[in-house]
Each structure stands twice: as structure tokens, then as C-alpha cells.
Amino acid sequence: MRDSRFPVPGHEDEKIIIFTRRHIISMLGPILMVLAMVLVPILIVAMIYSANQDAFSGIVLNFLVIGGSIYYLVVVTFAFIEWISYYYDIFIVTEDEIIDISQEGIFDRRITEVTLLRVQDVSAHVRGFWATLFSYGDVVAESAGENTKTYIIDSIPNPIAVAEKILALHNEHIARQASAADVATGEGELRAIKPCPSTQSQSEFQQAVQKDLQSAQGSLPQASASAPVCPPCPPANQPAVPPPSQPAIQGEIKNNDLNQGGEVKF
Amino acid sequence: MAILLVLYFVFLIIYIAFNVYGIFRIWSMRINGDQTIRIIILYLFSIGIIIFISLIAIGTLNWSSNFSFLGIGGTR
Numbered sequence: 001m002r003d004s005r006f007p008v009p010g011h012e013d014e015k016i017i018i019f020t021r022r023h024i025i026s027m028l029g030p031i032l033m034v035l036a037m038v039l040v041p042i043l044i045v046a047m048i049y050s051a052n053q054d055a056f057s058g059i060v061l062n063f064l065v066i067g068g069s070i071y072y073l074v075v076v077t078f079a080f081i082e083w084i085s086y087y088y089d090i091f092i093v094t095e096d097e098i099i100d101i102s103q104e105g106i107f108d109r110r111i112t113e114v115t116l117l118r119v120q121d122v123s124a125h126v127r128g129f130w131a132t133l134f135s136y137g138d139v140v141a142e143s144a145g146e147n148t149k150t151y152i153i154d155s156i157p158n159p160i161a162v163a164e165k166i167l168a169l170h171n172e173h174i175a176r177q178a179s180a181a182d183v184a185t186g187e188g189e190l191r192a193i194k195p196c197p198s199t200q201s202q203s204e205f206q207q208a209v210q211k212d213l214q215s216a217q218g219s220l221p222q223a224s225a226s227a228p229v230c231p232p233c234p235p236a237n238q239p240a241v242p243p244p245s246q247p248a249i250q251g252e253i254k255n256n257d258l259n260q261g262g263e264v265k266f
Numbered sequence: 267m268a269i270l271l272v273l274y275f276v277f278l279i280i281y282i283a284f285n286v287y288g289i290f291r292i293w294s295m296r297i298n299g300d301q302t303i304r305i306i307i308l309y310l311f312s313i314g315i316i317i318f319i320s321l322i323a324i325g326t327l328n329w330s331s332n333f334s335f336l337g338i339g340g341t342r
Contacts, residue, residue: 058331059267059331061327062267062270062327062328062329063270065320065323065324065327066270066271066273066274066320066324068320069274069316069317069319069320069323070274070277072316073281073313073316073317076309076312076313076316077281077285080305080309083305084292087300087301087302087305088292088295090297106288106291106292107288107291109295
């Protein structure tokens with residue numbers, strides 16, 4: 001049995017940006033309830049005993065001991081389950097996803113995941129005096145697409161900051177996706193142009209392409225500026241420099257044909 | 267009154283089995299750097315205190331009487 005791990009299996013390697021639980025003030029109700037459940041029976045018994053000292057004699061005392069023991073065992077378990085429901089009710093934002101773990105007792109656990117790309121709208125609600133005083137509230141995230149869903153994360157601290165951070169991460173994610181798409185397009189363009197054997201060997205050209213792609217993942221504009229350029233290849237039986245009248249290869253490159261080196265349409 | 271004791275111990279067995287399974291489930295949910303182990307120790311300590319006090323009280327009481335006051339039968 002593993003001692004500890006990331007809350008959601010399969011996400012162990014993801015970088016956590018936000019990790020939060022419900023605000024502790026949301027536990028005020030259960031805490032007061034447990035205190036009442038502990039103290040009220042003691043007060044009732046004390047009042048009855050002070051009024052009539054023979055009230056708890058004989059068999060009544062036997063019932064009181066057994067009943068009290070069972071009652072307080074149930075109360076302790078209730079408090080423990082409330083704590084588990086609070087402590088494992090977690091809201092996580094990673095670089096790629098929003099993960100909402102909803103824990104209800106020991107045996108009810110629901111994990112909702114939505115990618116940041118699908119997030120369409122994020123809003124924060126701080127309602128009421130206590131929520132404003134202690135700076136907690138709800139974050140509502142809506143997903144895009146045909147099956148639009150609304151995810152409500154209840155009573156988390158600093159909901160406005162969390163909502164802003166989610167939107168910023170969403171925009172960063174979109175920028176990364178666009179950058180990756182540009183890199184893929186660039187890869188297709190580079191593969192579409194075959195290296196010229198007379199001026200540069202094919203292996204050297206492939207190494208230059210790989211180096212360019214690696215640098216392009218970090219910064220696309222820099223990679224584009226330093227992208228290796230190989231001149232169009234002449235036919236084998238012709239000189240390396242084509243005559244001026246021969247047209248250069250031009251056309252559209254499809255991204256989904258990158259593995260075949262790109263398709264060129266005239 | 268002995269039936270009351272039997273019922274109590276049956277309850278204790280079921281209660282302990284429930285808690286063992288519940289703690290096993292919670293253990294499998296643990297996350298890095300959590301406080302679960304402390305809370306579980308505190309929880310088990312509380313249960314132990316309640317059962318210990320209950321057993322001491324049960325040991326001091328007379329369990330040979332019956333339910334005659336409820337009209338079930340027998341005499342006290």
C-alpha cells in the first residue's frame with residue numbers, strides 16, 4: 001500500500017498551480033453541531049440528576065451507560081467523517097486541467113476533470129457578510145463545446161484571485177497550443193523541401209531540422225529566424241543551380257500529412 | 267440484562283469492523299504531506315477512551331437483574 005500520492009491517479013507528473021480546500025469557516029457548522037452533540041446530553045443528564053438524585057439508579061443506569069457509550073462512539077465517528085469530507089474535498093488547478101475532488105463522507109468520492117482548453121467562462125461569487133469578511137466564495141467555471149457543463153467550486157478562499165489565475169492559465173494554454181501548431185506547420189514545411197545532396201548531406205540537414213524543432217518549442221519566433229534553409233534540389237542529371245526559368249516548388253502543405261513529408265499542391 | 271451486554275458487544279464488533287474498513291479507504295486516499303495520520307491517531311484514541319470508560323462503568327454495574335420493570339417477565 002502506498003503511503004501518499006497525488007490525489008488523482010494519472011496526474012502525478014503534472015505541476016500543481018493551485019491547491020486549495022474549502023475555507024475553514026465552512027466547517028463552523030459541523031464543529032458547532034459536534035460540540036452540541038457532545039455537551040447537550042451531558043447537560044440534560046446533569047439537570048435531571050440535580051433535580052432527582054435517584055433518577056439514575058438501578059437498571060436505568062445500565063441503560064444510560066450502554067446508550068451513552070454507543071451515542072458518543074457515533075458522535076466521534078460523525079466528527080471524523082465531517083473532517084474527512086472537509087479535508088479531502090480538494091480543488092486543484094494544474095498546467096493543463098482543473099480537478100475538483102468532491103468528498104462526501106468516507107465512501108462517496110467524485111472526481112471531476114476539465115481541461116483548461118475547454119474552459120469558456122470563469123466567475124467568482126462572494127456573497128454575504130461572512131464570506132466578504134473572511135474572503136471566501138464560489139468559483140463557477142463553464143466549459144465550452146456541445147455538452148456545456150457548469151462546475152461550481154464551493155467556499156474556497158480568495159475566489160476572485162483563483163478565477164483570474166484560471167483565466168490566465170487558460171490563455172497561456174491556448175498560446176502554447178497555437179505555438180505547438182505553428183511548430184508542426186514548420187516541421188511540414190521543412191520536410192517538404194528535400195536537402196540538396198550536392199551542397200549538404202541529408203543527415204546534416206536532418207540534424208539541423210531536429211535542432212531547429214527543439215529550439216522552436218521554447219520560442220517560435222527565434223526558431224523561425226534561425227531555421228535552416230536548403231535550396232530546392234535539382235534533378236540528378238542536371239547542374240546544382242537550376243536555370244532561372246524553372247519554377248520553385250510552391251503550394252499548400254497539409255498538417256495531417258506531416259509524416260509523409262507534407263503534400264504539395266500546385 | 268445480559269442481552270443488553272451482548273447487543274453492546276455485537277455493536278462494538280460491527281463498529282470496529284466499519285472503522286477498520288473506513289480507515290483502510292482513507293489510507294488509500296492519502297496525499298503528500300497530509301495530516302491524516304494525526305487525525306486517525308486522535309480518532310482511535312478517542313474511541314479507545316470511550317470504550318475504556320464504558321467497560322469500567324459496565325464492570326461496576328449489576329447485570330444480573332432482568333427487564334421486569336418493563337413487564338417482560340421475572341423479578342428484579
